[in-house]
Amino acid sequence: MPVESAQNILKQHVPIQSRSETVPLLAAQGRMLAQAVYAQAPVPSFARAGMDGYAVRTADIKGATPELPVTLAVLGHVYPGEDPSLFLGQPQTAVRVLTGSPIPTGFDGVIKQEWTNLDAKQVAIFHDIAPKTNVGAVGEDIPQGQQVLAKHSYLNYESLGILASLGVTDVTVLRPLRVGLIFTGSGIQTPGTPLNPGSIYNSLMYPLVTYIQSHGGVVVFKEYSDTSSHNFANIIRQYGSQVDLIITTGGVSVGDQDIVPKALAALRAKILFQGVAMKPGTPVLASLWQGHLILSLSGNLFAALVNFHLFYWPLLAQFFDNDQFALKQQTTTLTKGSMPPSKLRRFVRGQSNEEGVAITAKSHHASVLSDLIDNDCLIIQPQNTQLQSGDQVQILTWPR
Numbered sequence: 001m002p003v004e005s006a007q008n009i010l011k012q013h014v015p016i017q018s019r020s021e022t023v024p025l026l027a028a029q030g031r032m033l034a035q036a037v038y039a040q041a042p043v044p045s046f047a048r049a050g051m052d053g054y055a056v057r058t059a060d061i062k063g064a065t066p067e068l069p070v071t072l073a074v075l076g077h078v079y080p081g082e083d084p085s086l087f088l089g090q091p092q093t094a095v096r097v098l099t100g101s102p103i104p105t106g107f108d109g110v111i112k113q114e115w116t117n118l119d120a121k122q123v124a125i126f127h128d129i130a131p132k133t134n135v136g137a138v139g140e141d142i143p144q145g146q147q148v149l150a151k152h153s154y155l156n157y158e159s160l161g162i163l164a165s166l167g168v169t170d171v172t173v174l175r176p177l178r179v180g181l182i183f184t185g186s187g188i189q190t191p192g193t194p195l196n197p198g199s200i201y202n203s204l205m206y207p208l209v210t211y212i213q214s215h216g217g218v219v220v221f222k223e224y225s226d227t228s229s230h231n232f233a234n235i236i237r238q239y240g241s242q243v244d245l246i247i248t249t250g251g252v253s254v255g256d257q258d259i260v261p262k263a264l265a266a267l268r269a270k271i272l273f274q275g276v277a278m279k280p281g282t283p284v285l286a287s288l289w290q291g292h293l294i295l296s297l298s299g300n301l302f303a304a305l306v307n308f309h310l311f312y313w314p315l316l317a318q319f320f321d322n323d324q325f326a327l328k329q330q331t332t333t334l335t336k337g338s339m340p341p342s343k344l345r346r347f348v349r350g351q352s353n354e355e356g357v358a359i360t361a362k363s364h365h366a367s368v369l370s371d372l373i374d375n376d377c378l379i380i381q382p383q384n385t386q387l388q389s390g391d392q393v394q395i396l397t398w399p400r
């Protein structure tokens with residue numbers, strides 16, 4: 001089955017998210033806003049000094065030079081957080097201020113202290129300044145009433161800081177995509193215990209959990225299945241109904257321990273597709289168990305991640321009805337590297353740059369993860385076509 005057909009089948013079975021919940025700001029990282037946020041008050045709510053110096057009436061110091069300074073009476077100081085209403089800007093006066101200080105009414109500029117003699121009582125001013133110099137106006141950052149974040153914005157980094165600057169403590173966000181993870185296979189250990197002979201660490205868990213949790217999803221359970229299909233099926237029976245999507249890794253190929261197809265048959269899950277015309281990750285499988293979607297990725301690390309990127313992001317975009325989660329496809333130039341033809345359409349690790357995209361990976365094997373560190377996209381290599389430097393190629397990127 002072609003990748004696009006598999007993506008379309010999956011999309012038809014994604015639940016549409018509708019409910020919301022209120023969470024503290026720091027718990028909202030990676031979540032989607034349920035409603036637009038408007039500024040109830042301007043930020044800052046007062047005119048503030050942009051430099052350490054003196055609040056002045058700019059008209060008073062017009063023409064001031066080092067040779068002919070203007071001297072002003074210093075009424076006192078207003079430090080950040082202090083009440084500026086104790087002072088009123090009168091002719092030939094100044095108030096000592098620091099960066100962030102509220103500026104008392106009547107003053108219209110802040111002269112930086114380097115242009116004064118920094119006197120506490122009678123300050124000599126050596127330059128003149130235009131009105132509003134070094135004054136941050138009310139609402140300089142956010143004017144009152146402005147829409148700060150649109151409905152369905154995705155909360156991260158700066159957006160959480162902007163909400164905090166408005167004094168917001170809790171936000172109403174869309175219910176996350178609830179995901180359960182099941183890792184199959186023998187000899188797969190969680191980091192923290194010494195490796196048994198022939199075993200490897202469950203490295204796959206970490207990119208999967210972090211991709212999911214930083215893009216509007218939560219991982220509700222992480223379970224290991226041993227190599228019996230009973231065990232796998234029991235995990236699904238026990239936990240499956242808690243989630244919107246179950247992602248399983250490994251066990252989808254044809255070996256003795258490839259238990260996923262057998263377990264799905266025992267669960268009477270409906271197979272949506274099994275095997276996709278892609279390399280790596282050919283044996284990927286999707287099924288539906290009592291209305292819950294199960295996406296079964298290959299166990300090979302790079303194959304699993306290619307499966308994840310190609311199927312998870314379109315599904316997430318559908319769940320939130322939001323294109324910012326969709327895979328982005330674009331045409332660019334292959335600037336470095338080559339690939340021999342492949343019978344199946346192949347997804348190659350790519351490193352995008354200003355000129356195009358480069359193939360820099362030392363290994364293209366499906367089981368090799370470490371090369372991905374400097375790679376940020378997948379190059380689509382059409383079937384039976386070689387890739388060489390200078391070719392126009394299609395690349396796929398996912399939300400970062």
Ligand SMILES: Nc1nc2c(c(=O)[nH]1)N[C@H]1C(S)=C(S)[C@@H](COP(=O)(O)OP(=O)(O)OC[C@H]3O[C@@H](n4cnc5c(N)ncnc54)[C@H](O)[C@@H]3O)O[C@H]1N2
Nearest residue numbers: 183185201202203204250251252253258281298299300303
């Ligand atoms: N005789 C055949 N053998 C294989 C075929 C085939 O058609 N005929 N297909 C190959 C292809 S293609 C792939 S892809 C793999 C997929 O196999 P599975 O999805 O069944 O994965 P496993 O066999 O369970 O594991 C493969 C590999 O990945 C390691 N692994 C699994 N889970 C993790 C994890 N969570 N973290 C780190 N590493 C993991 C596992 O130890 C194996 O080394 O099958 C080919 N074989």
Ligand code: MOO
Nearest residue numbers: 280281282303366
């Ligand atoms: O599809 Mo498997 O993809 O060779 O790793």
